[in-house]
Amino acid sequence: MSLPFPSPSDPAAGRTEVFLRYLDFFRESIVEKxxxxPEPELRASRLSSGWTPLEMLKHxxxxELRWIEWGFQGRDVPAPWGDRRDDRWYVAPDETLGSLVADLRAQGAHTRAVVEAADLETVGPPGPRxxxxxxPTLERILFHLVQEYARHTGHVDVVVELAGGSVGE
Structure with a gap:
């Protein structure tokens, strides 16, 4: 199910709702794209940088885990760079589209719960992150996450178009 683009003219209860709408929209847009x-395209790269669509989902x-849990919440995260191996993105052969989408959505649900429970001016604890x-404040972290998703949504648009998949927003 496609989420509507969070138009700036849509009423919102506040900045928190605006951030969450954009994050949800970009997250689901990438999943849908x-x-x-087809399966072979999920693990293949069409770009000289070499990343694959499944690697992007995992990344x-x-x-979100690094910025919200490890950073803002200050949690002990055993493998904050678990999306990398030998200094590049990595997806194990047994990881599937379904499992990576479920993990991304679960992380998004966690992000939503944390953001809804905090004030945007809250600063998390110091830590290794x-x-x-x-x-930074939660608001600065959310700005970063929105730009990260927006940038990567554009990357995925290009890859999906090159692979003959759907185009557009």
Whole structure:
């Protein structure tokens, strides 16, 4: 089911709702676009950088994990860079579109719960995520996540179009 684009003219209860609408929209847009690809295209790269659509799904799940759980919440995350192996994105042969989509959506649900329970001006605890820098506010983290999703949605658009999949928003 496609989520409507979160138009700036749509009423919102506040900035928190706006951030969550954009994150939900981009997350589901990427899932829908990748799901249009045939199985061989999910694990193949059409770009010289070498990333695959499944790697992108896994990467985005870990982006949210790093910024929200490991960073903002200050949780001990055993493998915050679990989307990488040998300094590149990695998906194991037994990881599937279904499992990666479920993981991404579960991470999105966690992000939503954390964001809805906090004030945007809240600063999380210092920790290894920040490498000694002052932790940012939740609002700054959400700005970063929105730009990360927007940028990667564009990347996925190009890859899906090259593979003959659906085009457009």
């Amino acid at each position: 990748v799901a249009t690809l 985005l799940r870990y982006v 920040w490498e000694g820098a002052e932790p």
